[in-house]
Amino acid sequence: MSTHFDPTKHISSSAAYPEVSFHHHDTDDAAFKKKVRKTTILLSVITIIELAIGLAIYTIHKGENPNALLVLMFKGAVCILTLAKAYYIVSVFMHLGDEIRNMIMTIVVPLMLFIWFIIAFVADGNSYKNLRNKYDKHFQESTMPADHHKKAEEPKPADAGGKQ
Amino acid sequence: MQTTFIVAILVLGFLVTFQIAKASEYVAILRGEERSRKQTNKINGFLLLVFLIAGLIGVYYCNEQLKGKILGAPASDHGVLVDRMLYITLALTFIVFVITQVALFWFSYKYQESDNRKAYYYPHNNKLEVIWTVIPAITLTVLVGFGIFYWFKITGEAPKDAMQVEVVGSQFKWEFRYPGADKVLGKKYFKEINDAKNNPLGQLWDDPANHDDIYVSGEPMHLVVNKPVKLVIGAKDVIHDVGLAHFRMKMDAVPGTPTTMWFTPTKTTADMKKETKNPDFVYEISCDQMCGKGHWSMRGEIIVETQEEFDAWLAKKDPQYAKITPAKKVEPAKDSTTAPAVLKDSVIAQVIK
């Protein structure tokens, strides 16, 4: 990675332009460590909550009448928690929060593209599912989960664990 | 020999051109670069004007020559919408085309370098810029509005009484399936596709809806004039595309994902033969999506006819099921009705085999 243009030699000599400084200002040791500790704990707590929700979804699925809406809400909650986690990692661990606004914007703004990217792809996937279900009845019958149309035929088994 | 000759001519022409070019460079230096630059400037300014005029005449001439070859009036109701949209767009864009091209070349010619004139320092004019942001925006709103209106009409739900035909593409042929008397296309599964077992589309025989389905291949698809038809489109191997130039319709045939299109043919093949004065006229299905080395020859035909003609044609066809029935031990219709719906069709098919 080293190039013959080595920036490092000259950074110290940048005193003529005091605003050009490549050093972070959070050198206050105690405050920094406290911030890192806080973030670590926060990330851990969020992860634990996520796991709890994951297990809750599992329990709901095992139950007699899975509540689709509740599962969906749980899943939405997990997504939001994940975004919160991502925010803390980027902002604190990657120090983006300490950069100046210009920098933050050049990173955050392009990420907005993901919104339409995700919506369009997922909507399209969903639309193909609908097409198949409508015009390929065999596909629908052979892949639709049992509780939608097989229920009358057999009781839903309780244990879903895989066998080794 | 001929090739050698052509190459020789080209090389010779090139050498001559190059010598002239080299000489003109020297001449320019001798006569003074400034002077010769001004001269070439005049020539090129003039040529730009010539290009504009010749170009516009060329556009007119080209249209005169070729407008008769673009298939004439559409032969379906949706085709009328597509053509209308096309001509609306054409009218608007052609005006813009002429104005901007004329301005471009005229300005180039008019404002070519001259000692008598100084360039006008004109860095911006917000009012002008707003005007030519707003006008295109409004024009395009109109186009988008019409476009989406027609688009939803064309891609919307087919009428309830539409006849259904399944179209399946594979390298490099089209196959068709008519739903028969029950008007329902039976289920199919690609792993059942087996030409040797007379099952080219992978129909699942335990589905009674399949028993009257009529399979057609190696001959044209037949459609009824003025009766909406809904094509259910699929492919076996790679992506193909059902292109119906005369109906102005098109839809990809994608393996694994059924697609559909519907339209109402408004002219029978006989009508079109008269209209085009071509006794060999036939509606064609072109494959419009690159599908392998035979893509260019993946041709299907459609015959649009009256209801009576169609009925007579269909009556002569046997359902595909009839071709395999003698081989079967059990009476399949009964079998499939008694079998629990839970059973996977493929499993049943396996058992039957």
Add this chain to the structure above:
Amino acid sequence: MSEALSVHPEIVTTHDVHHDEHGGGHHKETFISKYIFSMDHKTIGKQFLITGIIWAIVGGLFSVLFRLQLGYPGQSFPILETFFGHWAKGGQIQPEFYYALVTMHGTVLVFFVLTAGLSGTFANILIPLQIGARDMASPMLNMLSYWFFFLASVIMMSSLFIQTGPASGGWTIYPPLSALGQASDGSKLGMDLWLVSMAMFIVSSLLGGLNYISTILNMRTKGMSMTRMPLTIWAMFFTAVLGVLSFPVLLSGAILLLFDRNLGTSFFLSDIVVNGEVLPNEGGSAILFQHLFWFLGHPEVYIILLPAMGMVSEIMSVNSRKPIFGYMAMLGSLFAIAILAFLVWAHHMFVTGLNPFLGSIFVLLTLLIAVPSAIKVFNWLTTLWRGNIRFTPAMLFAIGFVSLFISGGLTGIFLGNSTIDIHLHDTMFVVAHFHIVMGVASFFGMFAGVYHWFPKMFGRYLNNTLGYIHFWVTMVGAYLIFWPMHYEGLAGMPRRYLDKSGWVSFNQFGDLDKMITVVSIIVFAVQLMFVFNFFYSIFKGRKVTTQNPWGANTLEWTTPIRPGHGNWVGEIPEVHRWPYDYGKDGRDFIPQTEPIGANESKH
């Protein structure tokens, strides 16, 4: 340190001292370090340009070959068999060969010529020179960028020589065709090589793009604020942003396709029976690949077009002796185009069974692009208005660019409208449209750039007379080839058909196809003449004797006639004004380096 360089011109000296500490081969200026593994952005730019020219000859030759088939289907050209053996059995181009040719023509010209050869060349040459930097942010990565491109070239080139031939499923390589060796010979080894080559190409493009972005943002000389940058630089900047954000998506698609081909996965494959063989794959989506492909593919169109737009703006202003009209509007429209480029990809997929509602949103977003495009055209026209225009070959190509951009842009309004696209999708209309607006127009931008900056690159001029012949034949030829082609498309004639004589609906254009073939051969010959002019003039061209031959304002003309590595001798000049002060206050031009005068009028 180049960072620090631009910050403190005085450090330039340190820079030189610093060189020797590392003691790399670079400083000894051997042939290898100067011309081969050079880290000088100018040399790298020339490497991109020359590699691009070689590829353009190859890609152009392919088009001549398949045009022969299209113009003269059924006719035998024995010479073809001499050169291509069984690919042209009996002197006739075989279907496999035809499809290999069109696929490689598209791939080569879109990626290797118009992406690497155009934006790679001019981003490299112009960015440091026009923003006032000694080199790219990271010259090392910049060099690697070229060599990854070279590697990609070698791999792609090698695929032309294998037994089963190169990829031949169209340059868009839609699976399942591209995923199944059973379905097409071109989908065997050739396709793997295509994908690997593209992966290398993407790495190259990313290394380049990251460099361009950080250089433009971080290394502008003193006074070169963002709104004092020439439009070329803005165009290169948005081009790099487009590349950096969209090429990775193609990389993902390519990786998934490689998996489908070689590891038995089912990302894009489902329900397939090929030649009677039932494949086990279920659950994939063939259309998904098209989404991934066009998520790059559409921005790619602008990756090709934006640099041309930027250079045309600059050249037009210089040669009209007038400021570019509406600098901020030009900049805003570039920005709008860059944003919209990411949002409209599925307009290439209106007839894939795309959900009609989703389709209508894509129609709306697509036609929005026409607004910034219209602004650009009107602003170019106004730039010409009341100018004092010098028709250098570069200027002629710039005018030609605008003409082609109008023609091709307007047909885009047809195709972007899903209703019309139902009829025109995948017909010759599409071919005509994108060749005019993205192919020929971008080439015109590239030619304009080459003619304009050749003196800076090599210290000599290209031969003017050959330049004028080149322009006029290409301009007339481009319209003769592609204008009538629209009519074939309006007749519904599908693209990639090598012989239409068997079709009742499409066999009426035989004479037209002959004419197009003849013209395209002539145009190709004239391009060869340009290539000759290019290489001849590098060594024998008229020498540049003045530092600023075009009377231009931008910084590159403040460097020595043949600038060395580091570009400026002594300090990098400071910038005091925007680059478009032409004809201001009665002065022909005022370079960017000149401080604002006391009595100078405001604009």
Add this chain to the structure above:
Amino acid sequence: MATTANVHQTKWWSGGKSPFNMEYGKLMMWYFLMSDAFTFGAFLISYGSIRFSQNFWPDPNVVFNAFPGAGHANLPLAFVSVMTFILIISSVTMVLAVHAGHKGDKQAVVKWLAWTIVGGLAFLSCQAWEWHHLITGEHATLIDGQIKMVGQTTTVNPWGDLASASAVADALKNTSHETLVQLVSSHDHSVSHEQLAGMSQEKLISMVNAADLHIRENGPVAFGGYFYGITGFHGFHVFSGVVINIIMLIMTQKDVFQKRGHYLMIEKAGLYWHFVDLVWVFVFLCFYLI
């Protein structure tokens, strides 16, 4: 006009200095990570698209329920939470290494980098175990009308919907003798494997307790492709991150950064490492949680 456009920001944007107050290398790293985010984004979004095109998708709690050394115990998400914590902790050690670099504290940099490398290697080992477990663990699955013992691969997915009893009954007739032996011995431990092997097909079928087996159909096969593809691509990033960190460690040991007077390289390596953690957060979300 050009000069007055951004008066309040002139300080940053007017040229001659970095508008971000940032050295170019770090800037390039950031933008590289942006583009890498689009690579991963494209993978994950494709996965989403395919998932939304399916009627059925396996419940991750069912798929990922094993833990090393815990035998057949049903411990959904337990192992992956360990992996997640390993990565979070390694991210923290990296932060501390970067921080130590800011202070020029070589010993601390070495210490924290070493821990980060350990964390990365631990994560890779966990992933290796998980892949191995998924690929080799065999599950009785109804495929094409017969029951087969399969692992999770790119071509089969043993986590489909539960098969109906009648389908299983039909499928047993087509099932190979060997598979039947395995099926019986998996829940009937009273008979030895050799004895079972000697029994007839019919006898074995009668011994199979179909209701107890919970045989699943072949699930969506794209699941395996995406799981191995994306976690593999992420694992590749972790691996390259570990390599980068090892290089950084060696360079630190050799006082390269000390001589330069700063530890900016560590900072860039840190950005990469955190990005790997960031991606895992989303992989974790997409594959294990929802």
